[in-house]
Amino acid sequence: MSESHETPDAFEATRTEKLRRIESLGLDPWGGRFDNALPIARIRDLPADLPEEQRPQVRAAGRIILRRIAGKIHWLEIQDWSGQRTRRAMKSKEHAGTEDDAWSSYVQVMIGQKQVGEQGWALAQEFDLGDIVGVDGTFGKTKTGELTIFATKLHPLGKSLLPHPDKVKGMQDIEYRLRHRYLDLLYTPETLERTLSRVRIIRAIRNYLDGLGFVEVETPTLHAIAGGAAARPFITHHNALDIKLYLRIALELHLKRLLVGGIEKVFEIGRVFRNEGISPKHNPEFTMMELYQAYGDYRVMMDITEGLIVACVKLLTAGKSELKLPYGERLIDYTPPFRRASYAELFREHVGVTIDDADGVRVAAEATGFPTAGKHHDVLVHYLFEEKVEDKLAGPVFVHDYPASLCPLTKRKAGNPNIAERFELYIDGMELANAYTELNDPITQEATFRQQLAGLPEEDSMAKMDEDFVRALKHGMPPAGGLGVGIDRLVMLLTNTQTIRDVILFPLLRSQ
């Protein structure tokens, strides 16, 4: 790839020469602080039909995305990030009547030889697609009606020494887009839109939780024991202490320590790392939101989850009366209340046998070809649920009351020690949220840590003894509800994105 060549190729050499020519005009091609530029979207809102003498004076800064040269006039289109994607009508003879995706934050610039002076005109000769320029001028319309800044002065603000993607076709190659995300943001409108939506969604979550009195904290990402979830961790090493460390796989155990410490409503939005496979739904590092509320339980968490998601959906459906957003082929209805159904209920609905029917469950599992020998009943149940139920949960649906053996960090349901007070929220077959009535009994906790589930290898179970955490519980943790939400998947769902790599700006790729 040309970026990695030590000797600049012909393209770069030509543009470096232009750079020198700009310098020889007494200008800095890289510019500097540039005050008082109006966002282009705002400029486009200014009155444009005034007589020439009354046109407003404006200053803009942006990237050159289109350049047309007609002798002693140059036409530029410059773009900044201030707008939203719109369809614009094409005006050329060849494409008249068709439309094109564009940012409403582009604006045409007219550079006339007589209007910009000798130095400005000389500078304009050195412009290229991809350059960043500042423009002073008056704002109005050309005689063909195009919103235009009629330039009186030009300011070089940054040269592009490498060629940009095709001005029409943009970027199609997925790998190229991921490895050059900065170009993807410029030339694929959806990429910037999704990025900004993600920011707004996360801000909406913060605002919502702040309104409920939760406080946000930051806990360590380097753990001596990677607990709180069932996943393989990344392993690293601290040189000075000469100790093995793990990148965290969950936020849970530290946040619960904070419950012990009297922080009664606490949450964290943070990166967690799982050394597992990569897929359209899995990136090795991803963002989790976990929250804990003292004196709450999983029913409280259900209400918070629903409120939180509805708050996000309202943000994205602003102005519309219905809380519906498309995802793929489906239109998902987020109107509360979401359906609530127990694990056993859904199991019977989709598997066809009741959950306590040991023989029935075994037969059903064997019918799918699953090796059942030596497997605990609950392992078979869990397998069947994942195999036959999860994908069918169009949702939004809260699946609650899980078999207790699957949830070692969860409090048992009062009066039924085999049921854990836990729910997961499913939307379009995706697990979006996971919540518990947390276990605050250190004796049970310690025993559960030690207990191994029949048929599960050690690294796949959550039974990782964390003595420091148990010691914390022994000082007294209030009963609490806890909730975890996969932020990336939530953003996927709400922005109608099919792959996690498009809601993460820089997903992991093999280095080249």
Place this chain on the structure above:
RNA sequence: GGAGGCGUAGCUCAGUCGGUAGAGCAACGGACUUUUAAUCCGUAGGUCCUGGGUUCGAGCCCCAGCGCCUUCACCA
């Protein structure tokens, strides 16, 4: 990790039966003071992912490797 697909100019893509490597855009030179994905004339640009093999001859066929995509497994 398994299976399948893809990899050609800076970008987007053609490339027939195995027979001299193509287009549009971008770039370079020229014309043009109202263009709209400007237009017109001209020029240059290639490790056809890499390495082997078959063949008189390979972008194309075979083998191996690398990267990406899809899917399965693991996981959220």
